[in-house]
Amino acid sequence: MAAPLPNHPQLRGNYGPINFEASYDDLVIDGSVPEGISGSLYRIGPNPKFVEGTYHWFFGAGMVHAFHIDNGRVDYRNRWVRTPKLEQEIALGHGLNLDININKDTGQLESNRRNGVANTHILTHGDHLIALEEGSHPFSMDPQSLTSKGYGHYGDGINGAMTAHPKIDPETGELHGFGYMTDHFGSKTMTYHVIDRSGRTLRSDVFEAPYAAMIHDFVMTRDYVLFPIFPLTCDMSRIATIGFPFAFDRSVGAYIGVLKRDAPVSQIRWLAAPVCFVFHYLNAWNDGPKVTFDAIDFPVAPNFPSADGSNPAHADAQGKLTRWTVDVNSGRIDRDRTLDVASEFPRIDDRFAAARHRHGFIASASQRAKGDGGLFNEITHVDYDSGKVQTWDAGVGNGVSEPVFVEKGPNSPEGDGWLLATIYTAKTAISSLVILDAQAVSDGPVATARLDHRVPYGFHGSWRPNR
Ligand SMILES: [Fe+2]
Structure with missing residues (x-):
């Protein structure tokens, strides 16, 4: 039986987890989803079902949120990453500490690289959808259903863990x-x-x-x-x-x-x-x-x-x-x-990775106040060539996620596309998916797909185009 979570700042407000998995088709949309956007946005973050002893945001069990978008329609689903650790916790009905043991021969701390929390980044490589956390191996999931496949299906045999980046x-x-x-x-x-x-x-x-x-x-x-x-x-x-x-x-x-x-x-x-x-x-x-x-x-x-x-x-x-x-x-x-503004979660048009880029996109907070919990309430576009900076403000107190870039078409110039992010509206305690024109960020969302619940603050995400 799941017990109440401890009273901890990283388990309150929108840092706190949700305790359900849902499949929710045809979201209500304000505005309209631009023609040609066809694929899935994945977001991941800590969403502990159980907490044992002390808690830190970095160590909560990963949950994936997917927005499947096609023909102007948005379907949503969220699933826990069913790591061996979470499966054990569910079977036992209580939380477990990270699987770190002392080696009796050497006295050193060792961890099982296939028993992590898979909560930091989710991305596709080839046909693989992998959930990542830097202490562990990549964890494979089904791109459509978000069914967990487990460790060892991708990058099997790597020495030690792999970064989430x-x-x-x-x-x-x-x-x-x-x-x-x-x-x-x-x-x-x-x-x-x-x-x-x-x-x-x-x-x-x-x-x-x-x-x-x-x-x-x-x-x-x-x-x-x-x-x-x-x-x-x-x-x-x-x-x-x-x-x-x-x-x-x-x-x-x-x-x-x-x-x-x-x-x-x-x-x-x-x-x-x-x-x-x-x-x-x-x-x-x-x-x-x-x-x-x-x-x-x-x-x-x-x-x-x-x-x-x-x-x-x-x-x-x-x-x-x-x-x-x-x-x-x-x-x-x-x-x-x-840029002299508090920022995080920088992203580019990934077609230009490892090459010279012109455009950068970040979550920012130009009016940061002490005690705001590290929230970012703005999405900002930096054009390194023109020096132009554009910002959309989701409202102080509301939280924006990392903005993920989606190109308009395979031959679009760098930065000609859309930014997809989730926002949390504090007043209503619900989240939405917003789509902004990456070249007109300050105009605000061209489409907002509404959920009936919140997506807890998480870390990273990515886009997987339909092929
Ligand atoms: Fe990160």
Whole structure:
């Protein structure tokens, strides 16, 4: 029997889970869905059915929300990702801790890479729909019904876990990803994975980072992969002092690992980098040895303590869109702030991944107030060529998700398309799917598909076109 969830800030309001799975056809639509949009938008986030002991938003069981769109009509369904952990919890009627065990021989913490929470990102590669979370293997689901297939159907045989932010190269069709702390929890080991469209692992090579740290995302261009390591370090001895192994420790510096894509990992070179923190990169490209990437830079790691146990100041917990240029030969790194607005969840027109992009799309909050729970209430388009910035404001107190780009047609120019996002309206406590013209964001939604319930705040999502 499911018990009430604990009274916890990340289980209240729209951070709290919903306790049902629904199939809900032909949503009521304000406006009209543009002709030609045919496919599915997937969103994923934490939605715990059970909570045992302490809770953190990052560790709730994943739930997928799918909006299947065709001929102007929107059908919706939501399903939990039926990981072995969630199946066990349902069978037992109570929550379980993450499957992390102490190895009796080595004394090290080890986790079962096929017993995670699959709550961070969901994307398609070839015919595979995979739910991702950085401590575990990819988890396969059926793209239409959202029936869970499980671990081991895609990228089987990778060493350790895979990031929730792999990159798909539109030219080769390959997916590039990485894992961290792959030997054991707290280790410096990382892996570089390449997986083909059939889901076959092409490489999964182990290398060592300068130190053990939480690493959420990375950078890929046509010729290089870059592994930026910022000092959100992992030290098990901190459990005794500050109660948590991860803390931001600027004393150890920051590094960017540089590797030619076709080179062995033994050739990774580590460049010294400015100390800051990045969860997410918009995109990257290279012109010879000059790599350019756009990132959401934070002064420190938000939501994590400093090494002395103190918490970041409010102003330091705001991420801002920043352009990095890295000369991989000389090691010179320059940074320029693009937009002085608190932002996250950067996305591009994915047809231009790993190549020079002109357009960026982000969730933003230009009127951020202390105590707003980190909400983003705006969707913003940045045109890097013209310098023009357009914003649509969903209303302070309402929450917007990451905006996912859908091109108008296969031959449309970069950025000529639509942005799909979910919004949560606080007053009515319901969510909707909004569709904006990516080149006229400030005009607001051209269509709003209404749900009768809320989609809890989640992390990431993606578009899968009907073929
Ligand atoms: Fe992420």
